[in-house]
Amino acid sequence: MSDLNGKTVAIIATDFFEEAELVSPRDALREAGAQVRIYSTKNEPIQAVEGDTQPTQKVEVDGTLDQLDVDTVDAVVVPGGTVNADRMRVEEDARAIVRAVDAAGKPLAVICHGPWLLVSAGLAQGRRLTSYASLADDLRNAGAEWVDEEVVVDENLITSRDPDDLPAFIEAIEKALTERVSA
Secondary structure (H helix, E strand, O other), X not given: OOOOOOOEEEEEOOXXXXXXXXXXXXXXXXXXXXXXXXXXXXXXXXXXXXXXXXXXXXXXXXXEHHHXXXXXXXXXXEOOOHHXXXXXXXOHHHHHHHHHHHHOOOOEEEEOOOHHHHHHOOOXXXXXXXOXXXXXXXXXXXXXXXXXXXXXXXXXXXXXXXXXXXXXXXXXXXXXXXXXXXX
C-alpha cells in the first residue's frame, strides 16, 4: 500500500453510480492516507446501485460540483454506472472539472461507463483508453484508441473496464499519486 498522506482526491458522481466503483477507491485511498471528498450535482446523499439496477446504499457527499476547486486536489476519480455516467456527461461543471484536471496533468481516473464524460468533455481524441465494452464504439468515434485491458494509463489518464478491474485501477491511482510531484 502506498503512503498517500497529504494527498487529496475528489470523486465526482451523482445518483445511480456503480457502488463498488466509488466505494472501493474511496476506502482504499483513505486507508492509504489520502483525504477523499465526494462531489455531486446536489448537496444530498447519492444513491448507489449494483449492476446498474439494484439500489444499495446512499453515500454522503462533501459538496457540489461547482464547489470543487481543481487547484486543491491531486487527482479526480469518476466512477461508472450507466445512469450516473449519462447524467454526468451533460453536466457542464463535470466537463469543466475533467478538462481542468487533464490540463493540469493531474491523475484523472475513470472507470466503466465513466469515459462517456471524457467524450463529452472533448478529452478522448488521440488517447489510448479502455471502458465498459459497450462504450468501445463511442470512444473510437470520438477519436480514441480503445483497448480491452484491465487498466490503461495514458499520461495522466487512467481508465478501467468494470468492477472486476478495481484492484488494478486502484493500484494505478495510488502509483500515479505517489509518482506525481506536487506543483
